[in-house]
Amino acid sequence: MVDHGRRQFMTGAAGLTFGIATGTIAGSIGTAGDVAAQPAGAQPRSRTMNPWVTLSTDGTVTIMSAASEMGQGSLTSLPLVLAEEMDADWSRVRIVHAPPNDAIYGNPRMGNVMYTAGSLAVTGYFTMMRQFGAQVRWVLVDNAARRLGVPAAELSTQPGRVLHLASGRSLSFGEIAVFAEVPAKAPEIALEPLDTVRFRLVGRDVGRIDVPGKVRGAPVYSIDVQQPGMVYGAILREPVEGASVVSVDDRAARAIEGVIDVVRLKYGVGVIADAPWAAFKAKQALKVQWGRQATGWGFSTEKGFEAFAAIARDDSRQGIAWESQGNVRKALQSASSRFEREYRADYAYHAQMEPLNSVASVSPDGTACEIWCGTQSQTFAVAAVADALGIARERVKLNDMMVGGGFGRRGNRDTEFIVDSALLSRAAKRPVKVTWTREDDVKNGRFRPLYVNRLSAGLDAGGRIVAWHHKVVSDRVLPFADPVRAKASKGRDNIAMRGTEIPSYDIPDRLAEGIHPDTGIRTAPLRAIGVGQNCFANECFIDEIAAERGVDPVDYRLALLARTPRAQAVVREAARMAGWERRAALEKQGRALGVAYIDYTGSHVAAIAEVSVDRPSGEVKVHRIWCTIDCGVAVQPDNVVAQTESSIVYGLGLALTEQILVADGQVQQSNFYDYRVPRMSDMPEMIIKVMPTPNHPTGAGQMATPLVAPAIANALARLTGARLRQQPMLPARVRTALAEGTGRVA
Amino acid sequence: MSDKISVTLTVNGQPSTVRALPDTPLLWVLREELKLTGTRFGCGVGQCGACTVHIDGQPNHACLNAISSMQGRTVTTIEGLAPAGDHPLQRAWIAEQVPQCGYCQSGQIMRAAGLLNEKRRPSREEIVHYMQPNLCRCGTYARIVRAIERASKEG
CATH class of the missing domain: 3.10.20.30 (Beta-grasp domain)
Structure with missing residues (x-):
């Protein structure tokens, strides 16, 4: 529950006198209704009700949103939950980004850090938002009761107004703001349980507040920021992490008109110019000799698979347990039959549409810095810039911009793409906008790691899985992406390992263990993190076992899910929607259905793909995907649909086409012509059903991504007999599998 | 010089x-x-x-x-595109709640406007073919198609 010691009810001047601001609050990033249209010259006063809410005398309700907005819709959903309990008039709500302050705005599900990832925004802030909203409502009713001279119990609210029905009198929230006294503390309000509460805003589609600006091309991303006197930066970064600069020949670069300076950095060389184009040209003209000491030199995708597979197959190499239950080794030995399979995945790239960039303005004396950035962690951004400049965190002012796609790429602890502009601004002594080209974004990408997953299962005489051993060998991710959390994790790399736990499948003896070599390759969380590959391995493996046993894969899963009715419900409904029983008829037409299920941090999701393959070329076509999702309370149901569509499309690219190759430690791809992400013609028809239940809301932002590849692979196996056991299922791999009747590709 | x-x-x-x-x-x-x-x-x-x-x-x-x-x-x-930001495509984009991160959407709308200039009532296949050059990493493609269809009817 809400910790009032830490998350104080009220900010501003302490006690009963509180901050009264005149004028309107600057920096609004979105309004739900007609707030923006208020007449010029109006000078409403504002009362800070608590750190999340400020109420103006004109009735405007300003609500802080603590999550980054990168397309997932939290900017609307979180304030909506607060407005619900406050009984605010949504058309009078405006939303602003919360400033960096973990003690007040940190996500309880992220160790109280402001870090938007893991589809944990709504689930992490939900109860807190309800409680703060309910407390504001309590304060408003309490004040109205004293003004009207009636007991608070006789008062009710309707959106934006407190009513005394007995006398027919009422006060608007704005009227109350004129005289309201805000106590230092409000009581903990008993929230109505989710199975009986009747929400007014939650569960109804109110429309995302960021959409109108985005269709007008409004300047909402950091790449759009303009500052007086601003110049432009580009960075030639070391091709392998840690290589560092040995020598620079910048004569050709400096000869380009518009180039102001060339700045040697620890990790590369920066160029400052009067225009972005001059900066990019100068960057290309640099001749740099790099150090050869870095770990990554000499490494390649090929060597990675070879080394990882050797570790995976070597039973003497035991990893760090991620999930352990019972005694899996014993259970495997005593099982009446055993299955073993190996699955793989290549490196994959985020490909967020807004290339990494930031704007910084370091004060002339170098002791303060203002930054504009799109970040998944306000906390990390401020800390990384402060550390890079050697100044206190309080001396960094963050302007939190909309994120043109995150997918995990903008949440690393070192936020190197933000530090870039801070360092160049310090050198230039003026504001600098650093923009990575798409080639920079690919070459300096931080990837979903290379994976070899080895699975073993033991079955009892009845064909039921009783032992499950999942051994993951992948590049380390957490130590690279977040060394602070890695230190506390005792070698458990949650980014690599998530998804190996299988809470809903009723298998008594289980072990998931991970080994994560440091290959020197840059890695990061990527949408659905380890779940993306680990679920592919799980769901293909279960399908293979079911097929070997001659059991229908839907029935086989339903049996394993017998103890989790919510899981069974989404699987059954997906099968019903897809017309699972028409499988045989479909197969006669050259198409097949494949199924996959996941319990992703408590959200239950099932998907069925209808697939065909062009045998000569090996091209896979996904015609339809049916998907069911139970994420508890669906705060914005249409947005849950939109996020599910989005996560399916993302999963489609990872499943079929997206591959980063590494040679001598360096990334071989450059841009969208050699890193192929889904286009409109690749779209399957998507039939999505949100199946809300009165449970605490769980994630919706990426839950279907892990299901796409296994649903496709399972359909392909049904159709052709060939098992594809590696993401992405490139046409060449499909051809090989068809020829061999197996999915193993070396 | x-x-x-x-x-x-x-x-x-x-x-x-x-x-x-x-x-x-x-x-x-x-x-x-x-x-x-x-x-x-x-x-x-x-x-x-x-x-x-x-x-x-x-x-x-x-x-x-x-x-x-x-x-x-x-x-x-x-x-x-429209002085008040109320081009039929922009209205349809809001009605269909197309944007997620939103970064690609200016380009999507400008491309769609080109399509509707050429053809008032494009078929679904024509929309998909015409919009093929534009990437959306949030995968809003299905909603883009719906919004173009809506704008072509309501525009």
């Missing part, structure tokens, strides 16, 4: 004279000289369509057109 050239072009109905290195893509002139940042940089090589504008009435990649080729030409950006 400066290598920069002066170019006069019409942007959103306004004649503008800009100075830039001749090979500077129109994209960077729009964004950083004219401060029309609704036209977005995505790839720089004509692969993603985030920078789609209309040049002489046709959808085109601002990243592939050097400023030296723009003398006397007419450019429309997302900011100039």
